[in-house]
Amino acid sequence: MAGSNHGHTPAAWTGVIIAFVGFCVASVFIVMAQPVGFWVGIGLTLAGAVVGGLMRRAGLGQPEHVHPVHQVAENA
Template identity: 35%
Template sequence: MTSNPIGDPGHGHSPAAWTAVLIMLIGITAGTVGLYIGQHVVVYISAAIVVLGPIVGFIVSKAGYGVNGPKFQPKGH
C-alpha cells in the first residue's frame, strides 16, 4: 500500500476540516447540555451552531486552508 496515491484528497486533515468539526462538536455539546437541563432555546441555538460548522469550514477552505489550498502545509506522519 502506498502512503499517498495520486488522487488521494488527504481525508480532510486540514485546518478547514478541523475548524468545521470543532465548531460542530461545540454545538452538539452545548445542545446536549441544553437538552439535559431543559433549556430549549439553548438547543435551538446549538442546532444553528452545528449548521454553521460546515459553512465556516467551506469558507476557510476557500480562503486557502483546505486540503489542496495554497496556504495548507501537510505534515508527514
C-alpha cells in the same frame, strides 16, 4: 483515506471542532429542557459547516486535484 491526507487541513479541523462544541451545547440544553439553548447549539453545529466551507474556499482546505477520486477521473 489515510493515504489521501483526507481531513487533515485547518478548514476540516476548525469546522469539526465548532460543530462538536455546538453538538455538546445542544445536548446539555436538551437535558436541561431549555429549548433556546438547544437551538443555539444547533446553530453552532450548522455554523461549523459554514465556517469549514468558507475556510476551504479561502484556500485552507485540501485542493481538489489532490483527492484520489479526482486523480482516477483524470486518468480515465
